[in-house]
Amino acid sequence: MWRTCLLNYRGFKNSINIHFHRPHHQVPTRLKFIELFMTESAMLVKEGDSSNRVRPLLTFVLGGPGSGKGTQCAKIAETFGFLHLSAGELLRKEILSGGENGSLILDIIKEGKIVPSEITVNLILREIELTENRKVLIDGFPRTDENRIAFERIVGVGPDLVIFFDCPEEEMVKRLLSRNQGRIDDNIETIKKRLEIFDKLNLPVINYYSSKGKVHKIKAVGTTEEIFEKVNPIFASLSLN
Ligand SMILES: Nc1ncnc2c1ncn2[C@@H]1O[C@H](COP(=O)(O)OP(=O)(O)O)[C@@H](O)[C@H]1O
Numbered sequence: 001m002w003r004t005c006l007l008n009y010r011g012f013k014n015s016i017n018i019h020f021h022r023p024h025h026q027v028p029t030r031l032k033f034i035e036l037f038m039t040e041s042a043m044l045v046k047e048g049d050s051s052n053r054v055r056p057l058l059t060f061v062l063g064g065p066g067s068g069k070g071t072q073c074a075k076i077a078e079t080f081g082f083l084h085l086s087a088g089e090l091l092r093k094e095i096l097s098g099g100e101n102g103s104l105i106l107d108i109i110k111e112g113k114i115v116p117s118e119i120t121v122n123l124i125l126r127e128i129e130l131t132e133n134r135k136v137l138i139d140g141f142p143r144t145d146e147n148r149i150a151f152e153r154i155v156g157v158g159p160d161l162v163i164f165f166d167c168p169e170e171e172m173v174k175r176l177l178s179r180n181q182g183r184i185d186d187n188i189e190t191i192k193k194r195l196e197i198f199d200k201l202n203l204p205v206i207n208y209y210s211s212k213g214k215v216h217k218i219k220a221v222g223t224t225e226e227i228f229e230k231v232n233p234i235f236a237s238l239s240l241n
């Protein structure tokens with residue numbers, strides 16, 4: 001749905017090529033291009049400054065259930081100004097809002113299985129399109145290679161970086177059993193299924209992004225603060241102002 005459009009702009013001394021990365025339905029006309037150039041893109045001058053990006057800086061945050069994705073994402077969002085999108089939260093909201101896929105999603109979450117990619121990708125895409133924030137954390141997605149491929153097909157881009165919280169199973173189980181958020185899937189039977197699905201379906205996604213050199217693996221044991229101390233330098237080095 002996103003596409004890169006090229007404008008050869010001759011308003012400068014030297015003509016320059018500008019790449020706009022936009023949702024498919026927002027591909028601008030040439031005039032609109034120039035308008036865009038004058039507004040959101042008057043930027044390209046400051047390379048590496050993410051507030052100037054046309055497309056958001058995308059970070060996927062992965063890790064087993066209970067590895068601390070949500071907790072660390074909240075801290076990253078607060079410290080570095082990211083929008084935090086939790087795929088699981090978006091799906092739970094869809095159940096509560098009585099959306100057309102609500103009962104299907106509920107049945108799948110109860111079993112610790114994975115919701116069809118199109119549903120999750122479209123929920124995420126809607127949020128990305130709504131926000132002005134150029135820095136986005138996607139927490140708990142993609143869960144499978146199929147999710148990953150669907151995201152790249154529908155949204156048109158992959159992540160800039162991936163954070164992987166690597167946590168021992170027994171620690172994850174302990175945390176989930178004391179999470180106390182009234183979640184239907186935080187019971188030992190469903191937790192076991194979620195851990196199996198994580199090993200079988202999510203680790204290949206992490207391996208895929210590792211092979212692309214995009215993964216920052218963090219040992220997710222210790223206090224929240226200790227773990228964040230390992231996360232912080234990754235984002236601090238990204239020149240995010
Ligand atoms: N470093 C930590 N040490 C102990 N408990 C933690 C830590 N990080 C998170 N928790 C707790 O563990 C539970 C799971 O954390 P959460 O961030 O929801 O993980 P995830 O999103 O990966 O499932 C929550 O109750 C959270 O408060």
Ligand SMILES: O=c1ccn([C@@H]2O[C@H](COP(=O)(O)OP(=O)(O)O)[C@@H](O)[C@H]2O)c(=O)[nH]1
Pocket residue numbers: 064065066069070086087088089091108109110112113114115116120139140141142143147185194
């Ligand atoms: O992209 C996703 C994210 C979540 N889920 C479902 O939602 C549940 C809860 O996900 P969440 O990320 O909230 O769980 P966490 O890992 O944070 O405990 C998962 O077990 C899946 O059943 C899914 O199907 N696709």
Ligand SMILES: [Mg+2]
Pocket residue numbers: 069070086088140
């Ligand atoms: Mg979570």
